[in-house]
Amino acid sequence: MTTPHQRAEAELTAYGLTLPETDTGPGWAFTRVLRVRGRMFAIFGDKAQPDDELTITVKLPISFEMVQDLPFVRESRGWYRQHSWAIAHFGPGDDIGAEIPTLQGWLRQSYVAMAPKRLGRLVEGPGPEL
Numbered sequence: 001m002t003t004p005h006q007r008a009e010a011e012l013t014a015y016g017l018t019l020p021e022t023d024t025g026p027g028w029a030f031t032r033v034l035r036v037r038g039r040m041f042a043i044f045g046d047k048a049q050p051d052d053e054l055t056i057t058v059k060l061p062i063s064f065e066m067v068q069d070l071p072f073v074r075e076s077r078g079w080y081r082q083h084s085w086a087i088a089h090f091g092p093g094d095d096i097g098a099e100i101p102t103l104q105g106w107l108r109q110s111y112v113a114m115a116p117k118r119l120g121r122l123v124e125g126p127g128p129e130l
Helices: 004-016 078-082 096-114 117-123
Strands: 022-026 032-036 039-044 054-059 085-090
Touching: 004 022, 004 032, 004 039, 004 054, 004 096, 032 096, 039 096, 054 096, 078 085, 085 096, 096 117
Parallel strands: none
Antiparallel strands: 022 032, 032 039, 039 054, 054 085
16 A cells, blocks of 8 residues: 555656656665656655655755745755755655645756756746746
8 A cells, every 4th residue: 555655756756757858767775766868857755764754856946945934845955955956855744645736846847957958948838836
């Protein structure tokens, strides 16, 4: 039986794979990533994370500062903060399903930031809220 967090990751991964020239792959020892032409644009997981939690890290050059006050956003430090990578963490009691549209928008923003300009232009415009 899968948890809501595992289902959310599967749904977000499926959404990310609809973007042009994307694939999945292993990240570091305990993470999974979405890539565009080999460049990571989303990282799922965290060290020793149980099945009923999910951490998602994405590059948000447009809305990084705006999302910092959301209750599920952890403080980014060092390189992550300097390069506008936001870290969202959902624990066992969090309703991650309610945030799927927001997270899809974040995936799009991160994809556009990391993709070659030609590919990024293909997905810019109307879509889930960034």
